[in-house]
Amino acid sequence: MGSIKDKVAIVGMGCTKFGELWDKGIDDLIIEAAYGAYEDAGIEPKDIEAAWLGVTQLISAIVMSAPLKLRNIPITRVENRCATGMEALRNASFAIAAGMYDVVLVLGVEKLKDTGLAGLPGLGDHPVFGVSVTAPANWALGATRYFHHYGLTPEEGKRTLAKIAVKNHYNGSLCPKAHFQREITLEQALNAPIIAWPLGLFDCCGNSDGSAAAILTRADMAKNFRKDYVLVKGIGLAVGPGLGKEDCDYDHIHLPQTEIAAQQAYEQAGIKNPRQEIDIAEVHDCFTISELMTYEALGFSVKGKAKEDVDAGTFALDGELPVNADGGLKCFGHPVGASGLRECYEVYSQIQGRAQLPARQLKKDVKLGVSHNQGGHPGCLLPIVTILGRAD
Amino acid sequence: MTGIVSYGAYVPLYRLSRDEIARAWSQGSMGGEKAIANYDEDSITMAVAAALDCLNGMNREAIDGLYFATTTAPYKEKLCAVTVAAATDLRREVFSADFTNSLRAGTTAIKAAIDAIGAGSAKKVLVTASDYRLGAQSSEFEQIFGDGAAAFIIGDSDAVATIEGSYSHADELIGLWRTEDDRFIKSWEDRFVLTEGYVLNIKEAIAGITKKHNLTPKDFAKVIFYAPDARRHTEIARSLGLDKTQVQDPMFNTMGNTGSAFALMMLVAALDEAKPGERILFVNYGDGCDAFILKVTEKIEKHRKHQGVKGYLSSRKTLPNYETYMRYRKLVSLEAQRRPAWFSSPTVLWRDREKIISLHASKCKKCGRLFFPPQRVCNYCWAKDEFEYVRISDRKGTLFTFCQDNLALSEDPPTIVSKVCLDGPVGFYCLMTDREPDEVKIDMPVELTFRKIHDGGGYPNYFWKCMPVRRDK
Numbered sequence: 001m002g003s004i005k006d007k008v009a010i011v012g013m014g015c016t017k018f019g020e021l022w023d024k025g026i027d028d029l030i031i032e033a034a035y036g037a038y039e040d041a042g043i044e045p046k047d048i049e050a051a052w053l054g055v056t057q058l059i060s061a062i063v064m065s066a067p068l069k070l071r072n073i074p075i076t077r078v079e080n081r082c083a084t085g086m087e088a089l090r091n092a093s094f095a096i097a098a099g100m101y102d103v104v105l106v107l108g109v110e111k112l113k114d115t116g117l118a119g120l121p122g123l124g125d126h127p128v129f130g131v132s133v134t135a136p137a138n139w140a141l142g143a144t145r146y147f148h149h150y151g152l153t154p155e156e157g158k159r160t161l162a163k164i165a166v167k168n169h170y171n172g173s174l175c176p177k178a179h180f181q182r183e184i185t186l187e188q189a190l191n192a193p194i195i196a197w198p199l200g201l202f203d204c205c206g207n208s209d210g211s212a213a214a215i216l217t218r219a220d221m222a223k224n225f226r227k228d229y230v231l232v233k234g235i236g237l238a239v240g241p242g243l244g245k246e247d248c249d250y251d252h253i254h255l256p257q258t259e260i261a262a263q264q265a266y267e268q269a270g271i272k273n274p275r276q277e278i279d280i281a282e283v284h285d286c287f288t289i290s291e292l293m294t295y296e297a298l299g300f301s302v303k304g305k306a307k308e309d310v311d312a313g314t315f316a317l318d319g320e321l322p323v324n325a326d327g328g329l330k331c332f333g334h335p336v337g338a339s340g341l342r343e344c345y346e347v348y349s350q351i352q353g354r355a356q357l358p359a360r361q362l363k364k365d366v367k368l369g370v371s372h373n374q375g376g377h378p379g380c381l382l383p384i385v386t387i388l389g390r391a392d
Numbered sequence: 393m394t395g396i397v398s399y400g401a402y403v404p405l406y407r408l409s410r411d412e413i414a415r416a417w418s419q420g421s422m423g424g425e426k427a428i429a430n431y432d433e434d435s436i437t438m439a440v441a442a443a444l445d446c447l448n449g450m451n452r453e454a455i456d457g458l459y460f461a462t463t464t465a466p467y468k469e470k471l472c473a474v475t476v477a478a479a480t481d482l483r484r485e486v487f488s489a490d491f492t493n494s495l496r497a498g499t500t501a502i503k504a505a506i507d508a509i510g511a512g513s514a515k516k517v518l519v520t521a522s523d524y525r526l527g528a529q530s531s532e533f534e535q536i537f538g539d540g541a542a543a544f545i546i547g548d549s550d551a552v553a554t555i556e557g558s559y560s561h562a563d564e565l566i567g568l569w570r571t572e573d574d575r576f577i578k579s580w581e582d583r584f585v586l587t588e589g590y591v592l593n594i595k596e597a598i599a600g601i602t603k604k605h606n607l608t609p610k611d612f613a614k615v616i617f618y619a620p621d622a623r624r625h626t627e628i629a630r631s632l633g634l635d636k637t638q639v640q641d642p643m644f645n646t647m648g649n650t651g652s653a654f655a656l657m658m659l660v661a662a663l664d665e666a667k668p669g670e671r672i673l674f675v676n677y678g679d680g681c682d683a684f685i686l687k688v689t690e691k692i693e694k695h696r697k698h699q700g701v702k703g704y705l706s707s708r709k710t711l712p713n714y715e716t717y718m719r720y721r722k723l724v725s726l727e728a729q730r731r732p733a734w735f736s737s738p739t740v741l742w743r744d745r746e747k748i749i750s751l752h753a754s755k756c757k758k759c760g761r762l763f764f765p766p767q768r769v770c771n772y773c774w775a776k777d778e779f780e781y782v783r784i785s786d787r788k789g790t791l792f793t794f795c796q797d798n799l800a801l802s803e804d805p806p807t808i809v810s811k812v813c814l815d816g817p818v819g820f821y822c823l824m825t826d827r828e829p830d831e832v833k834i835d836m837p838v839e840l841t842f843r844k845i846h847d848g849g850g851y852p853n854y855f856w857k858c859m860p861v862r863r864d865k
Contacts, residue, residue, distance in 0.1 A: 118730040119799050127736040128748055128845050128855035129765060132800045132823060134731075137809045140795030148793070148834045197796035197806065243771055245821040246764060248813040252793050 003268040007097040008232040009222030010214050010388070012041025015345045018210035018333035019179040026058070026111040027067035033211035033338075034068050034107055041215035041225050048215075049101040051075040054088035054108035055337040057121065064107060081375025082286065083237075084108060085340025086384040089214060090235050096216050108342075109211035110335035119207065120336070136196035136204050136287060138377035141245065143198050143289040145252035150304045158198055160307045161288035162189035165202040167316055168285065168324050172331025174317075174360045179206040179333030203288040208333030212341035214348075222391070228352045233368070233387040234271075236264030244379020258297035258374065258383040265370070265385040266299075274299040275321055280350050280362060280369040282343035284383075285328040294372060295323070298385070322362055325350065340373030340384065347371050347388045366390075394509045395551025396686070397516060398695065400445025401660040402438050402541040403647060403704035404429045405826045405862065408711045410535045416714040417530040422622075424645030426538035428711055429524045431720040431803045432825055432843040434852065435462040435541070436472050439522035440479040440842040442541035442653075444786070445698045446518065447480060448865065450545065456514035457487045459505060461497035461521040461652050463570075465490060466852050475854065476520055478749040479842045481783050487514070495568075495618065495678025497521065497652040498542070503682055505546035506555055516547040523651030526721060528576035536621050538648020540701075542656035552692040553663060553672065555684055559601035562680040565589050590620060590677060594628055597681035598673070605685055609634055612685075613670035614662045616640040618655040618677040646705055652678070661701040666692060697865050707862045709828065719803065731801040734848025741853065751840070751856050752781035753818050762818035784840075785856060789814035791836045796829050801846075812838055812858045826859040837861045 014036020016029050024032075038044065050073055053064040061075035080087040085108030092106045115121060119134050147157035166186055172178040184202060192201035215225075222229035238260035244250035262274070271277050281298070285291035292310070295301040300321060301309045309315065315323035326332050326346040329339060346355075347369035355361040367390045375382035407425040414421035429438060439460055447455075458480070460473035473488035491497040491504070498521030505517035522541035527533025546555075567585035569578055579585060594617055602608055609615060609632045619625030622644040629639045640662045642654075650657055655676040662672060672686040699707075711717055718724045746752050747765050754766030758775040764784060769776050789812045796806035808824035824832065825843055838858040845855045 116730060117732060121732050125735075126744075127740055127848065127853050130821070131734070131845060132797075132802060132807050133809050134797055134799045136799060137795050137797035137807070140797070141793045141809060141811060144795055144834065145793035193798075194796065194806075195799050196809075197798075199795075241771055243763075243767075245811055246819045247771060248792070248817040248819040249772075250819075252811065 001264065004093055004097055004235050005233050005268045006219050006231050008093045009217055009219045009229040010232070010344070010348055011217050011222055011225035011229045012037045012043065012215035013213065013345050013348050014040060015177060015212040015342055016210050017177045018208040018335060018342070020113050021209040022113065024209065026063070026109060029109050029111065029209060029211035030064055030067045030107060033109065033213040034105065037105065037213040037215050043103065043215060045070065047103050048105045049073060049103055050095060051105040051107070052088040052092045053077045054084040054340065055079070055110060056081065056084050057110060057112070080382050082284070082336050083340060083373045083375040083382045083384050084337040085212065086343070086371065086373035086386055087340065089341060089344060089386065090237065090384060092216050093232050093235060096218055102218055102221060104216050105213060106216060106341065107211065107213040108338040108340060110337045111209050112207050112335060113209050134196060135377065136199050138245070139287040139289050140196040140199045142252050142293060142378035146289065146293065147198070149251070149253045152307065154198055158190060159186070160310050161203050161292060162186050163310050164285070164288040164291050165189045165330060168328045168330040171317055171325055172327025174357060175326050175332060176356055178327045178331045179208045180327070180331040199287055199289065205286050205329035206331070206333040208335045210333060210335035210338045210342070212338045212345050214341055214344065229391055230348050230351050230388050231391055233389040234265035234268030236261035236385045237383070238264070239382050242376065242380035247379070250379050252378055254303070255293050255297040255378060255381055255383065257381045258294060258372070258385070261383045261385045262298050265387050269387040269389070271387065274370070278321060278368055278370050279364065279366045280325060280347055281321060281323045282326070282346050282369070282371045283323050283328065284339070284343070284372050284374040285324060285330050286334060288330070291323070291328065293378070298370065298372065318363065325360065325362065340371070343371040343373055344386060344388060351388060351390050393551060393554045394506055394546065394548055395554035396544050396663070397547035397550055397552065398446050398450050398545040399660050399663055400442050400448065400543045400698040401657050401701040401704060402441035402445060403427045403701060404433055404438065404539055405707065405709050406430060406711045407708050408714070408717050412714050413535050419530060422535045426535070426648030427540055427650070428717060428720065429539040430826055432845070432857070433524070434466050434844055435464045435522040435524055436466055436475050437842050437844060437854065438524070438539065438541035439476050439520035439543070442522065442543040443476060443480045443518060443520050445700070446543035446545060449697045452480065452482055455482050455486060455516050455518050455545070457505065457508060457517040458482055459489050459491060459501035459517060459519045461491040461501040461519070462523050463493060463495065463497065463652050464523050464525055465492050475749065478745060479854070481750045481785070482518070495652050496676050496680060496682055498656045499676035499682035502544065502546060502684070503558060503560065506558065509546060509548050516545055519544045519546060521653040521656045523653050525651045526576050529723060533577055536649050538650050540647060540650040540653050540657055542653045542660050544656070550691060551689055552695045553666070553686040553688045556687050557601060557605045557685040559597060559604060559683040560681065561597065561600065563593055586620065586624060590624060591628065593677055593681050594675060597675050597683045598632065601673070601683040601685060607685070609673065611671060612638060612673040614638060614640050614666065615673045616655060616658045616662055617675040620649065643701070643705070657701050663688070663692065664696065664700045664702055668692060699863055699865060703865065704862070729801050731799070734801065734846040736849030736853050738849065746781060748855050751783060751785040753784045754779040755782045762816045764818055764820055784814055784816070784818055784820070785842070787814040787816065787818070788837060788839045788861065789820070791832070791834055791838055793834060794824065794832055808832055810858050820858065823857045824859060825857045826862070831860070839863060
């Protein structure tokens with residue numbers, strides 16, 4: 001397997017506010033994110049040679065070319081469940097690395113709040129297999145088994161998850177673009193209505209509208225756009241048969257695909273000890289249990305010991321390895337196709353020392369960050385791990 | 393000689409106290425409780441459960457026909473017997489038929505099975521009868537009716553009870569009815585319906601069959617006869633001069649009148665107590681009568697490998713209140729959940745019928761591993777198209793992990809999403825039914841049950857769920 005390290009640079013990014021944006025249509029979101037990225041990179045629409053669009057609820061590249069008036073260039077719409085945004089970035093990166101294009105636009109977007117539905121729309125692909133099961137339910141299966149396997153009482157398990165929610169709500173409260181900008185207490189999290197036991201309301205991310213975009217170029221051209229460009233250091237993706245829920249052999253406490261995707265990315269980036277070498281991580285916390293299990297899958301915590309790190313505040317904004325400094329999916333929100341690029345947007349901004357509001361900027365030298373985007377749930381997972389690093 | 397080769401029954405888990413119904417309507421209570429089908433059960437699913445009880449230990453390949461009797465068929469047009477046959481994994485070559493529209497449908501089906509065997513067109517016929525009738529709210533029927541099913545294999549040899557004689561008559565009388573547009577059962581003035589209908593007919597049938605065979609009611613160890621309610625049952629027993637030991641308990645206090653399955657369930661209960669050599673008189677009523685004389689054989693004592701009525705009656709949970717019953721029967725309109733509507737496709741249901749209804753897993757011929765849903769490429773050894781189908785519906789297992797989902801579209805939240813490891817091992821990802829949410833625990837023993845999953849597409853969509861173990865045999 002080859003390596004993407006130092007071949008592709010991000011020279012501009014844009015991100016809308018995430019949330020229940022009742023007064024904005026999908027065109028508004030696309031225009032805001034794209035023009036934010038154009039401005040950040042200092043380019044004009046005519047400079048774009050190719051584009052990738054990540055969106056799950058609408059099909060075809062026309063969804064983006066129409067509002068942006070992109071004229072007669074190759075545009076591809078990609079979809080890989082909730083990993084759609086980073087899948088768009090991944091494919092665009094390979095096109096740049098192949099030398100096919102010099103400047104490309106990558107954009108992820110979702111308009112969820114026009115459906116009137118609670119939770120994500122169903123897939124509706126089979127009349128009886130997997131019906132009446134929601135995303136929180138499929139993650140709750142992991143939580144129940146994780147608690148059982150590691151001997152946590154439901155109360156201990158829920159308390160551990162609640163601490164993750166409290167951390168992400170604190171981080172989100174500092175973030176002007178986040179969907180939820182309110183701190184919560186441990187008691188609020190523990191006493192919240194149950195969505196899919198053991199997961200309560202504050203264990204579940206927001207359903208949001210939003211969009212994020214990036215301008216990519218060849219690493220050797222990046223300095224023509226800006227000095228503080230950010231390099232892609234590694235990208236990994238591992239997809240399995242997705243039959244873990246049906247398979248007695250799957251233990252429901254590990255995320256083997258995430259472990260392998262991380263290995264691929266770490267190897268390309270030359271990372272040996274992720275917990276020590278990585279300065280910031282954006283982890284796909286669609287549910288708090290996902291963040292907990294992913295600490296272990298990304299090698300931040302020893303297997304079965306993530307609770308100890310949560311208790312120690314390891315992943316807090318001022319902790320050893322800040323995770324979800326922008327509030328994560330929990331508070332920044334989860335417009336499905338946009339999330340993977342939002343996860344990169346935070347790492348990109350922190351590396352540049354340009355996090356919105358000075359209070360949010362990590363009080364340390366941020367050189368290397370990991371963004372983790374995933375679709376699915378334990379046993380049926382599509383995880384993408386992207387390492388971004390400072391140019392020096 | 394033609395007779396009953398096997399028998400089984402099914403009584404749903406939940407019971408509703410008649411005092412609770414009476415409370416809801418500020419009316420008098422008849423006392424006792426009635427069996428209530430869960431929200432995901434109907435006459436088809438209960439017939440499948442009774443048929444599986446009856447088939448326990450029997451060779452399913454040997455069944456030549458499947459009859460389904462009910463007054464509450466989920467379909468007005470479309471055969472239900474084929475669904476029961478597929479769910480019980482019978483051969484495709486079985487003949488199948490629904491017997492409907494009469495409380496006598498169950499015994500009419502038995503008579504048809506006897507005749508098929510007599511004519512030599514079948515050696516074994518599986519007869520199921522199942523009902524979940526609705527009395528209008530606050531009516532006497534609402535207190536009287538219960539839900540349940542019975543099943544018999546009628547065969548030409550190895551009978552546990554031989555059928556020594558039968559008798560039928562038809563009677564035209566509009567007593568109870570439901571037309572195309574009625575949801576609840578209607579009745580003409582009860583004194584007329586009972587005296588000119590029920591009482592006269594039952595007496596005529598008993599007189600008819602005993603005379604035909606030169607017997608008297610005294611010659612039977614047990615007399616089983618349909619009755620609309622407890623009072624009429626007692627009155628008929630008294631008028632026939634029957635001894636208390638001869639009268640089969642009609643289970644009004646514990647189960648209720650289960651319609652076309654009722655007399656057949658009484659027969660199952662009687663057979664579970666019967667001794668070799670005993671003679672049983674079995675009479676059913678509905679638009680006339682069917683009557684049979686049975687003689688219990690030596691084989692009966694070795695045969696008792698089923699739950700039967702007694703086993704299922706002892707496995708019970710009390711429904712918390714009348715409102716839950718109204719929700720189960722959709723007698724109230726609830727606010728729609730903000731979730732996507734159910735999806736269904738007859739094409740997919742047809743293509744996957746062996747997986748969905750017969751619950752066949754794939755068994756890899758190379759590595760021997762099982763998988764559900766069946767896989768063309770083995771999940772463990774990559775062998776392609778080297779598998780055979782294996783039924784897993786009768787396997788037991790344990791709960792590997794679960795959750796309680798309040799968000800999912802459901803008529804009875806929370807939805808217990810379950811990952812089960814069945815004997816094999818083979819995983820089964822499914823929903824759990826007949827459960828108390830607080831009692832669900834990792835590693836608890838579970839078994840599978842055929843249920844209605846939803847009504848998407850405008851028809852019942854059936855599949856299997858897991859449930860806490862009820863069958864101990």
